[in-house]
Amino acid sequence: xxxxxxxxxxRLKGSIDISGAKNAALPIMAASILVEGETVLRNVPDLxxxxxxxxxxxxxxxxSERDESGAMHLRVEDEMNCHAEYEIVSKMRASVCVMGPLxxxxxxxxxxxxxxxxxxxxxxxxxxxxxxxxxxxxDLVNGxxxxxxxxxxxxxxxxxxxxxxxxxxxxxxxxxxxLAEGRTVIESAACEPEIVDLANFxxxxxxxxxxxxxxxxxxxxxxxxxxxxxxxxPDRIEAxxxxxxxxxxxxxxxxxxxxxxxxxxxxxxxxxxxxxVERSEKGVTVASSRxxxxxxxxxxxxxxxxxxxxAQAMALLCLADGNSVITEKIFPDRxxxxxxxxxxxxxxxxxxxxxxxxGVKRLxxxxxxxxxxxxxxxxxxxxxxxxxxxxxxxxxHIDRGYEKIEEKLSGAGANIKRLSE
Ligand code: EPZ
Numbered sequence: 001x002x003x004x005x006x007x008x009x010x011r012l013k014g015s016i017d018i019s020g021a022k023n024a025a026l027p028i029m030a031a032s033i034l035v036e037g038e039t040v041l042r043n044v045p046d047l048x049x050x051x052x053x054x055x056x057x058x059x060x061x062x063x064s065e066r067d068e069s070g071a072m073h074l075r076v077e078d079e080m081n082c083h084a085e086y087e088i089v090s091k092m093r094a095s096v097c098v099m100g101p102l103x104x105x106x107x108x109x110x111x112x113x114x115x116x117x118x119x120x121x122x123x124x125x126x127x128x129x130x131x132x133x134x135x136x137x138x139d140l141v142n143g144x145x146x147x148x149x150x151x152x153x154x155x156x157x158x159x160x161x162x163x164x165x166x167x168x169x170x171x172x173x174x175x176x177x178x179l180a181e182g183r184t185v186i187e188s189a190a191c192e193p194e195i196v197d198l199a200n201f202x203x204x205x206x207x208x209x210x211x212x213x214x215x216x217x218x219x220x221x222x223x224x225x226x227x228x229x230x231x232x233x234p235d236r237i238e239a240x241x242x243x244x245x246x247x248x249x250x251x252x253x254x255x256x257x258x259x260x261x262x263x264x265x266x267x268x269x270x271x272x273x274x275x276x277v278e279r280s281e282k283g284v285t286v287a288s289s290r291x292x293x294x295x296x297x298x299x300x301x302x303x304x305x306x307x308x309x310x311a312q313a314m315a316l317l318c319l320a321d322g323n324s325v326i327t328e329k330i331f332p333d334r335x336x337x338x339x340x341x342x343x344x345x346x347x348x349x350x351x352x353x354x355x356x357x358x359g360v361k362r363l364x365x366x367x368x369x370x371x372x373x374x375x376x377x378x379x380x381x382x383x384x385x386x387x388x389x390x391x392x393x394x395x396x397h398i399d400r401g402y403e404k405i406e407e408k409l410s411g412a413g414a415n416i417k418r419l420s421e
Pocket of ligand 1: 125128
């Protein structure tokens with residue numbers, strides 16, 4: 001079993017290249033189910049989740065391979081199998097993104113219900129409701145959602161839920177509507193940059209989508225879509241994670257390729273904490289003064305503060321002067337990192353969907369356990385500044401969403417090693 005060993009105290013300096021966005025690459029890979037001919041995707045990150053999506057697509061008749069430049073070539077070779085099985089979906093929630101394309105192109109989709117995970121329940125009722133509005137007959141068979149349709153007709157669809165919009169439900173309904181007869185208008189759509197990137201990819205394939213990036217997206221169905229070349233946007237969550245790494249180590253980092261326009265809520269909070277964040281010609285520079293101010297953070301759908309950076313921000317605020325308040329409005333149970341950070345000397349108190357962060361002078365290295373992908377990244381950040389050595393177990397969680405994180409951090413001066421026992 002691999003683990004990270006981190007000796008805290010190094011200030012991060014220099015430049016880190018930001019990889020392509022996992023949460024854009026995964027739905028766009030799934031969208032290759034919709035197109036005739038070859039799709040070529042550039043800037044697809046080399047992650048466990050991406051490899052998992054390739055396995056799933058392979059089972060669904062989509063061949064995918066990377067060429068020597070790293071570009072991923074995808075092509076539909078067989079449309080028989082439409083079943084995304086439990087053992088893949090239970091490992092990677094993003095598998096659900098094949099539901100819309102299978103339904104739209106093959107008029108049939110059988111996708112396992114994802115079940116719960118480290119950050120809480122992962123229902124897909126909004127996905128099903130949206131595709132039913134397009135004409136799907138749905139059924140639940142042995143834990144799988146089965147969707148079928150003779151005809152797919154455009155519709156007006158409200159996609160709001162108890163926690164606001166849904167990113168992958170929006171992706172599924174947009175993909176589901178691309179080949180429908182007539183117009184679909186989605187109200188309360190997710191506005192994430194990853195949805196914009198997916199829509200831009202689909203339009204390059206011949207789809208007719210407008211409004212992406214706003215709560216109202218309109219899709220006029222077309223006959224067919226043709227494969228195209230597309231470069232995936234940079235990963236704003238990876239970039240935000242490394243911005244916090246610079247801040248927590250009182251460092252001075254350039255994040256090459258980061259797009260500050262995708263990160264306004266993060267930049268706003270970091271500046272209130274006292275971190276200097278500036279646009280540079282290669283991306284974004286982050287420098288930190290010794291003193292960190294306590295702030296209030298509430299996670300919201302984009303453009304609000306992303307839930308995927310909540311744990312990382314909490315690690316930083318453990319060292320701020322005074323008490324910070326962090327409220328999680330998207331996944332109210334997404335606090336597995338609290339107990340682990342407390343093992344490192346943090347003073348965190350959970351009150352329902354809120355955590356009170358009482359600033360401390362220092363964190364102390366300790367053996368800790370990774371859980372969800374982003375909570376694990378938060379433990380890496382804490383280890384970078386903690387006094388002594390931190391050992392992080394179960395780092396396969398991190399490999400799902402961060403490309404070579406220990407190489408990127410070591411390259412900027414961190415003392416972090418990947419070891420096996
Ligand atoms: C996407 O997950 C991301 N994953 C998540 O990133 C991210 O945390 C999340 O959006 C929120 O930004 C991908 O894009 C692959 P949601 P998704 O549907 O689409 C509830 C990471 O670390 N909901 O926007 O699954 C849901 O329970 C991952 O990269 C329903 O109630 O999230 C949650 O409370 C983790 N019914 C809220 O909506 C539904 O049918 C938002 O979930 C769907 C969702």
